[in-house]
Amino acid sequence: MKKNLKLTDFSKDGDTQLTEVNVDELIPLPPPYDKVEELPGWKRITEDQKERLVCNLNGFVALSLPKPQNKEEEKRYVEQFVSGLKKLLSWENNWTFLQPLLLSLDYCAQCQTCNDACPIYLASSKNDLYRPTFRAEVFRRLVNKYVKPGGKLRAKLNKRDIELNWTTISRLYELSYRCNLCRRCAQSCPMGVDNALITRELRKLFSQELGWAPKELHEKGTVLQLEVGSPTGMKPHVVKDNVEFLDEDFTDITGVEVSTPWDREGADVLLIHSAGDILSWPESPVAFAILCNAAGISWTLSSEVPGYDGVNYGLFYDDVQLAKIATKHAQIAKKLKVKKIVMGECGHQHKAFMAVSDRLLTGDLNIPRESVMTFLENLAFSGKIKFDPSKNDFPVTLHDPCNIVRNLGIVEPQRRILRYLCPQFREMTPHGVENYCCGGGGGLSMMSQTNFTDWKVNVAGRIKFKQILEAFSDQPGPEVKKYICAPCLNCKMQFRDLLAYYGAWEKSGITYGGLAELIVNAMVDIKKPFIEWEEY
Amino acid sequence: MAQLELAGNTYEVDDNGFLQETEKWNEDIAKAYAAKEGVTELTEDHWTAINYLRNYYLENGICPMIRRLIKVTGFNLKRLYELFPQGPADSACKWAGVPKPTGCI
Numbered sequence: 001m002k003k004n005l006k007l008t009d010f011s012k013d014g015d016t017q018l019t020e021v022n023v024d025e026l027i028p029l030p031p032p033y034d035k036v037e038e039l040p041g042w043k044r045i046t047e048d049q050k051e052r053l054v055c056n057l058n059g060f061v062a063l064s065l066p067k068p069q070n071k072e073e074e075k076r077y078v079e080q081f082v083s084g085l086k087k088l089l090s091w092e093n094n095w096t097f098l099q100p101l102l103l104s105l106d107y108c109a110q111c112q113t114c115n116d117a118c119p120i121y122l123a124s125s126k127n128d129l130y131r132p133t134f135r136a137e138v139f140r141r142l143v144n145k146y147v148k149p150g151g152k153l154r155a156k157l158n159k160r161d162i163e164l165n166w167t168t169i170s171r172l173y174e175l176s177y178r179c180n181l182c183r184r185c186a187q188s189c190p191m192g193v194d195n196a197l198i199t200r201e202l203r204k205l206f207s208q209e210l211g212w213a214p215k216e217l218h219e220k221g222t223v224l225q226l227e228v229g230s231p232t233g234m235k236p237h238v239v240k241d242n243v244e245f246l247d248e249d250f251t252d253i254t255g256v257e258v259s260t261p262w263d264r265e266g267a268d269v270l271l272i273h274s275a276g277d278i279l280s281w282p283e284s285p286v287a288f289a290i291l292c293n294a295a296g297i298s299w300t301l302s303s304e305v306p307g308y309d310g311v312n313y314g315l316f317y318d319d320v321q322l323a324k325i326a327t328k329h330a331q332i333a334k335k336l337k338v339k340k341i342v343m344g345e346c347g348h349q350h351k352a353f354m355a356v357s358d359r360l361l362t363g364d365l366n367i368p369r370e371s372v373m374t375f376l377e378n379l380a381f382s383g384k385i386k387f388d389p390s391k392n393d394f395p396v397t398l399h400d401p402c403n404i405v406r407n408l409g410i411v412e413p414q415r416r417i418l419r420y421l422c423p424q425f426r427e428m429t430p431h432g433v434e435n436y437c438c439g440g441g442g443g444l445s446m447m448s449q450t451n452f453t454d455w456k457v458n459v460a461g462r463i464k465f466k467q468i469l470e471a472f473s474d475q476p477g478p479e480v481k482k483y484i485c486a487p488c489l490n491c492k493m494q495f496r497d498l499l500a501y502y503g504a505w506e507k508s509g510i511t512y513g514g515l516a517e518l519i520v521n522a523m524v525d526i527k528k529p530f531i532e533w534e535e536y
Numbered sequence: 537m538a539q540l541e542l543a544g545n546t547y548e549v550d551d552n553g554f555l556q557e558t559e560k561w562n563e564d565i566a567k568a569y570a571a572k573e574g575v576t577e578l579t580e581d582h583w584t585a586i587n588y589l590r591n592y593y594l595e596n597g598i599c600p601m602i603r604r605l606i607k608v609t610g611f612n613l614k615r616l617y618e619l620f621p622q623g624p625a626d627s628a629c630k631w632a633g634v635p636k637p638t639g640c641i
Contacts, residue, residue, distance in 0.1 A: 232641055
């Protein structure tokens with residue numbers, strides 16, 4: 001199957017898969033992961049799925065879009081797409097992102113510099129489908145043709161016409177979820193063009209105009225969060241009950257009294273975790289409780305819907321949902337009369353609430369919002385907590401969540417903590433704002449329909465996995481236990497899938513976790529190791 | 537929506553095979569799911585976990601934390617994986633007929 005695609009191929013042969021992933025063509029991994037035959041391979045799309053779902057991109061299906069019933073339905077969607085394109089390009093409908101969108105559409109010089117910055121394109125051994133410029137250029141030509149005056153005629157004359165049909169839009173929909181929105185491409189662009197923004201605008205068009213969005217992000221994501229409080233489905237009484245359970249459990253385990261204040265009016269800090277941490281990585285919220293209490297911080301959690309879950313999947317696909325959730329979070333903080341909000345270890349929460357919402361939360365809703373990184377740095381260096389760094393004497397490397405590091409420039413606080421508390425801390429190459437995404441960014445770590453996880457661990461996360469192995473190459477064997485510090489819930493979800501797929505714990509002794517856990521692990525007052533290497 | 541035949545009847549399931557109509561669950565469905573994963577007999581330990589998961593779900597609208605499941609049943613994670621080959625979320629929840637856990641978990 002073709003790896004070198006022409007842009008015009010994109011709208012042809014509707015039901016046929018456009019390209020494929022061939023494991024032998026992906027960039028090689030270091031041993032013992034170089035033996036393809038020893039890896040689990042991946043699930044193929046079944047005949048039944050091919051019958052029911054749109055499977056016309058690359059052999060993987062993230063979205064399970066049902067096939068349309070008839071030509072009329074196809075036509076209706078294509079018309080809606082054109083109407084959505086027009087809205088994206090109009091001030092009234094898209095005042096938030098119109099300017100950067102226009103700049104990115106107008107200023108691309110087609111130099112292709114960004115392609116070599118994209119971890120997905122590189123991991124695929126340069127399959128055209130994943131070029132940041134491929135998706136963006138399809139979009140740009142459609143805009144030129146359907147939105148600009150005289151566009152249809154010009155498209156015909158210059159032979160760069162991309163036909164707009166059901167095939168084009170259904171493939172574009174899937175392709176808009178083959179990008180981590182990590183913005184490494186934007187960083188490398190000499191003109192400042194942001195192809196990740198274009199991808200995200202496309203997702204927005206599909207969601208806001210056609211009603212197409214990944215179930216995990218919309219129906220089981222933002223909709224559930226606004227309705228019951230959290231995409232996990234946790235209602236207020238359930239989250240309180242769970243945290244109470246953890247407080248008791250960890251009081252027994254650590255010998256230190258763990259307690260969590262709820263809904264305390266006038267507290268200095270409203271801490272908003274991602275609620276998934278409470279369910280799946282409970283050491284993280286517990287570590288925060290231990291640190292805040294030990295440093296004498298006046299803090300609280302909120303049990304009001306959705307104030308106990310800081311995630312905001314709207315960032316990935318939909319402005320309306322983004323705004324609704326961000327506003328609720330700010331209103332809850334205002335009601336509690338807290339001095340500031342601290343965002344937990346969650347990258348997209350940072351970007352949604354610290355950066356994007358700045359244009360939304362004005363007046364008395366503009367409550368100061370602090371990153372977890374500076375918050376933890378201040379705790380660690382406050383002098384109020386005693387540490388013994390020799391308790392963390394194992395190899396540690398740091399993963400930079402794109403939204404916190406590249407996109408917000410918060411680079412050093414977390415490193416100062418690790419240099420202080422982890423004697424064997426080592427950087428990955430490259431790191432900081434040059435980092436590579438974990439492969440789960442852009443909402444992908446929540447998405448696991450059909451065989452999509454196999455694509456995430458084989459392609460999207462491939463370069464990150466390689467980087468991790470290289471960072472630990474001085475002690476590669478499983479007898480030395482190693483820790484990837486990943487201070488972001490979405491990154492942790494991706495690392496869980498990645499490490500499990502490759503068997504990296506068994507083969508290399510590599511595990512992962514957050515930053516707060518490492519800090520607590522080094523506390524003199526915590527007698528037993530806080531980090532549990534083997535899963536309980 | 538995908539369909540799956542379990543214990544002689546056809547049910548709506550998601551693309552990961554999780555039952556979509558949790559009220560239609562019965563013990564034969566649990567046995568049928570188990571058989572698909574190579575577990576031919578459900579022991580008392582299996583039922584302890586399945587019933588706890590199911591009751592917790594019906595009461596709270598979500599599955600319990602794994603830590604809680606471990607504490608209440610007394611089975612550690614290793615034991616849970618012995619009982620449920622794909623683990624507590626992908627096997628035990630599925631066999632108990634409750635939806636796949638969602639969100640950042």
